[in-house]
Amino acid sequence: MEVRDRATTDVTTIGRTDGDGPRLPLGRYLARDGSHGGDVALDCARPHAMCLVGKRGSGKSNTLALLAEGLCAVDGTVPVVVDPMGGFAGLDALGVTVCEPRVSAGAIPAREWPRLVGLDPREPAGALVWTAASERPTLAEMREYVDSEGTRPTRRVAANHLARAASWEVFAPEGIRRPTEPTVLNLAGVSDRAANAVVRAVATGLYERRLSGEGPLPWLLVDEAHVFLDGVAAPALDTLLTRGRAPGVSLVLATQRPDALPETAVSQADLLATHRLTGRADTAAVAGARGDYVDGPVEPRIPAGVGDLLVFDDATERAHSVRVSERATSHGGTAPTLGTDGYE
Numbered sequence: 001m002e003v004r005d006r007a008t009t010d011v012t013t014i015g016r017t018d019g020d021g022p023r024l025p026l027g028r029y030l031a032r033d034g035s036h037g038g039d040v041a042l043d044c045a046r047p048h049a050m051c052l053v054g055k056r057g058s059g060k061s062n063t064l065a066l067l068a069e070g071l072c073a074v075d076g077t078v079p080v081v082v083d084p085m086g087g088f089a090g091l092d093a094l095g096v097t098v099c100e101p102r103v104s105a106g107a108i109p110a111r112e113w114p115r116l117v118g119l120d121p122r123e124p125a126g127a128l129v130w131t132a133a134s135e136r137p138t139l140a141e142m143r144e145y146v147d148s149e150g151t152r153p154t155r156r157v158a159a160n161h162l163a164r165a166a167s168w169e170v171f172a173p174e175g176i177r178r179p180t181e182p183t184v185l186n187l188a189g190v191s192d193r194a195a196n197a198v199v200r201a202v203a204t205g206l207y208e209r210r211l212s213g214e215g216p217l218p219w220l221l222v223d224e225a226h227v228f229l230d231g232v233a234a235p236a237l238d239t240l241l242t243r244g245r246a247p248g249v250s251l252v253l254a255t256q257r258p259d260a261l262p263e264t265a266v267s268q269a270d271l272l273a274t275h276r277l278t279g280r281a282d283t284a285a286v287a288g289a290r291g292d293y294v295d296g297p298v299e300p301r302i303p304a305g306v307g308d309l310l311v312f313d314d315a316t317e318r319a320h321s322v323r324v325s326e327r328a329t330s331h332g333g334t335a336p337t338l339g340t341d342g343y344e
């Protein structure tokens with residue numbers, strides 16, 4: 001049975017079983033013959049955890065941007081977009097802050113510092129970096145500490161790795177941690193390790209902010225999520241997946257590599273959405289996760305066209321085929337660049 005809103009009977013809201021509360025416009029129902037049905041929206045009255053998968057170019061970023069646009073229009077919710085490719089700068093047209101984020105070194109737990117800078121915590125140089133992070137709150141002070149401690153070869157290795165971390169230019173004593181305004185974290189050109197540091201700090205900050213009951217309900221929308229699922233950001237994303245909804249933090253993980261999603265991600269998410277997939281293993285993984293929401297085999301329901309989406313919804317225990325709307329904001333920022341925005 002489809003869940004229809006009482007107030008607007010021609011909009012179906014995925015992610016809830018009752019008809020009340022705000023929702024995010026998503027698109028229109030897609031029939032098997034390709035024709036379009038009624039409007040479809042996504043619930044945002046409650047927090048959600050969503051995995052969004054699909055081949056390169058299948059429409060994941062468009063869908064994320066559309067959700068962010070919708071969230072900007074809902075009082076009390078705040079999108080925070082992790083943008084490794086610089087594709088969300090156009091959200092600035094809606095007043096979203098697009099920043100090259102800086103985070104404080106102290107926002108990364110000391111035990112994670114060796115791994116973050118590529119050292120083994122069991123080796124002397126890694127252990128020295130760990131101690132430096134325990135003893136000093138800023139990267140500059142950690143570097144001073146390393147310069148004054150340890151034996152000479154250990155010191156040199158630790159200092160070199162911290163110098164590299166400084167060259168990422170993502171650490172600053174007063175970094176952002178807990179955005180309360182719609183924000184795009186523009187990580188284009190930032191190394192994976194550095195981007196992981198930013199996401200670890202921000203994901204933890206948003207969770208802690210909500211644990212203390214402060215501020216609006218954040219939605220962390222992570223594009224290219226595979227980059228963060230085996231790095232220093234992973235434990236914080238896992239916390240949001242498993243415990244984030246209770247204090248009101250939503251998470252959307254978008255990736256072209258469904259195999260990179262840990263089992264907890266797929267099992268903990270209440271929404272699993274797929275754009276086009278081609279690999280048999282990827283299709284089988286999706287089918288295995290929520291196949292019982294579909295009458296008959298899942299494979300024929302996997303979308304073929306760009307922007308087409310199949311959403312498995314735990315709330316209704318149904319799969320919904322949707323033609324996702326095109327985002328209203330542009331791919332890049334509002335400042336036109338020769339040959340791209342505004343000059344076609």
Ligand SMILES: Nc1ncnc2c1ncn2[C@@H]1O[C@H](COP(=O)(O)OP(=O)(O)OP(=O)(O)O)[C@@H](O)[C@H]1O
Nearest residue numbers: 055056057058059060061062256306307324325326
């Ligand atoms: N629902 C849609 N309606 C219209 N155009 C769309 C839709 N979804 C995607 N597109 C267009 O298709 C192209 C690829 O989309 P998008 O960048 O969102 O794919 P992607 O899956 O995020 O790709 P990648 O993995 O490379 O980041 C873009 O030009 C985008 O504007």
